[in-house]
Amino acid sequence: MKKKWLIGNWKMHGNLASNKALIEGIRAELPEPDPRAELVVCPAFPYLYQLKDLTAGTGIYVGAQNASDHLQGAYTGETSPLMIKELGGSFTIIGHSERRQYQGENDGLMGRKSLAAIDAGLIPVICVGETAEERDSGRTHEVLARQLDAAFGYIRTAHDKIILAYEPRWAIGTGIAATPEIVQAEHEFLRQRIAIRDKEFAARLPIIYGGSVKAANAISLFSMPDVDGGLIGSAALNATEFVAIYRELLQTIPADEAA
Ligand code: 13P
Numbered sequence: 001m002k003k004k005w006l007i008g009n010w011k012m013h014g015n016l017a018s019n020k021a022l023i024e025g026i027r028a029e030l031p032e033p034d035p036r037a038e039l040v041v042c043p044a045f046p047y048l049y050q051l052k053d054l055t056a057g058t059g060i061y062v063g064a065q066n067a068s069d070h071l072q073g074a075y076t077g078e079t080s081p082l083m084i085k086e087l088g089g090s091f092t093i094i095g096h097s098e099r100r101q102y103q104g105e106n107d108g109l110m111g112r113k114s115l116a117a118i119d120a121g122l123i124p125v126i127c128v129g130e131t132a133e134e135r136d137s138g139r140t141h142e143v144l145a146r147q148l149d150a151a152f153g154y155i156r157t158a159h160d161k162i163i164l165a166y167e168p169r170w171a172i173g174t175g176i177a178a179t180p181e182i183v184q185a186e187h188e189f190l191r192q193r194i195a196i197r198d199k200e201f202a203a204r205l206p207i208i209y210g211g212s213v214k215a216a217n218a219i220s221l222f223s224m225p226d227v228d229g230g231l232i233g234s235a236a237l238n239a240t241e242f243v244a245i246y247r248e249l250l251q252t253i254p255a256d257e258a259a
Contacts, residue, residue, distance in 0.1 A: 004037035004222075004253060005163060005208050005229035006246050007125060008236025009065060009093060012044055019047050023054040025239025030246065033059045036253050037229065039246060040091055041236070045079055052088025063091030063125065066099060069112035071120060081120035092117050093231075094124045095151070097169045107150030115154045118161055125163045125231065126151050127210070128190070132170035141189055148193055159200075164190060164207045165231045171211025173233060180220045183209045187226035215244035222252045 014022070023041070033039040042063040043051050051062045068078035084092055094117060095110035110126065117124040128147040130140045144166075155162070166186050171178045178186075187207045195202035209221055210231030221227060229249060235241045 001036065002204065002228065003206065004249050005040065005206050006037060006242075006249055007040040007063065007091070007093075007163075007165075007208065007229070007231045008042060008242055009096070009210070009231055009233050010041065010043050010236060011065065011098070011233060013237055014043055014047060016047070016050060019043060019050060020054060022237065022239055023051070023058075023060070026060070026243055027058060029239060029243040033246070034250055037246065037249050042091070042093055045084075048084060048087040048089055055088075061090045062088050063093065063122075064089050065093045065096065067092040067094065067113055067117050067120075067122065067124075069109060069116045071116060081117045081122050085120050085122055089122060091123045091125055091163075093127060093165075095127045095147070097127060097129055097167055097172060101169070107147055110147070111150045111152075111154035114151050114162070118155060118158055123161055123163060125165050125208075127165045127167050127231075129167040129169050129172075129211075135168070135170065140186065144186065144190060145193055148190060152194065152197065159204065162205065164194075164205055165210050166190060166207060167210040167231060173212070175212050177212040177214075177217050177221065178209070180224050183221055184224035184226055187224070191226055213245060215241055215248060218245045218248035219251060222249050 040061040040063050042065050055062055064084045067081040071080050071082050094113045099105045114124040114126055128144050130143045134143045168178050191202050206228040208229040208231050209227050213230045213232050214235045
C-alpha cells in the first residue's frame with residue numbers, strides 16, 4: 001500500500017518553549033501516529049536537535065526546511081544535509097516558494113540541493129508551484145514542467161527517496177486553498193510528466209499538496225486520487241488543528257487497506 005504523508009512546515013516560527021508545547025499537544029491528541037500515514041514536523045534549523053529529543057520514540061519524524069547543495073566546505077551560513085541528518089532530521093524541504101521569492105533560489109539550485117539531500121540520506125520534499133500571474137496567463141504547466149525537469153534532471157529517479165509537493169504560490173498563506181479539481185489536475189500532470197521517465201517510479205511517488213490546508217478543507221483535497229497527503233504551514237502550528245487534519249487524511253484511506 002502507498003503511504004500517506006502529513007508534513008508540518010513551521011517556517012520561521014517557534015522557540016524552545018512553544019516547540020515543546022506543540023509536540024506535547026500533538027502527542028496528547030494523538031498518542032501514536034497510524035502507520036498508514038507518516039507525520040513529519042519541520043522546525044527551523046536551530047531547533048532540530050531539540051525536536052530529535054522531543055520526538056524520540058513517538059513515531060513523529062523531523063525534517064529541515066532547507067539544506068545546502070554541498071555536503072561540506074567553505075559555504076558560510078549554509079547547513080549541510082549531513083548535519084541535518086546527524087541532528088535527527090530524516091527529511092528536508094527543498095525549493096519552497098518562499099526561498100525562491102525571498103532568497104532568489106532557482107530551478108538549478110533546487111536540483112543540486114535535492115541530489116545532495118539524497119546523497120546524505122535525507123528524503124527531499126521537492127516543492128513546485130506557479131504564481132498567480134503564471135496561472136492567469138495560462139503558463140502553469142510550462143512552469144511546473146520546467147521546475148520538475150530541473151529537479152529530476154539531476155536526480156533522475158530514486159525510488160522511495162523523494163516526495164513531491166505541489167504548492168501553488170497564490171494559495172500559500174492566503175487562506176484560499178486551490179480547489180480539489182485544480183489540485184487533482186496538477187498532480188495528475190506532474191505524475192504523467194514523471195511517468196515519461198519512469199512509469200513505476202511515477203506511480204509510487206508521493207505527491208502532496210500545500211497551500212492553506214486546514215481541517216475544514218482537508219478531506220476534499222486529500223480524497224483526490226493523485227493526492228497523497230499535505231504540506232501544512234500555519235495550521236501545523238496548532239496541535240489540535242494539525243491532528244484534526246491528520247485524522248481527515250486517515251479517513252481518505254480505504255478501510256480495506258491493511259497497515
Ligand atoms: P500555509 O498552509 O500557511 O498556506 O503554508 C503552506 C506552505 O507553505 C507549506 O510549506
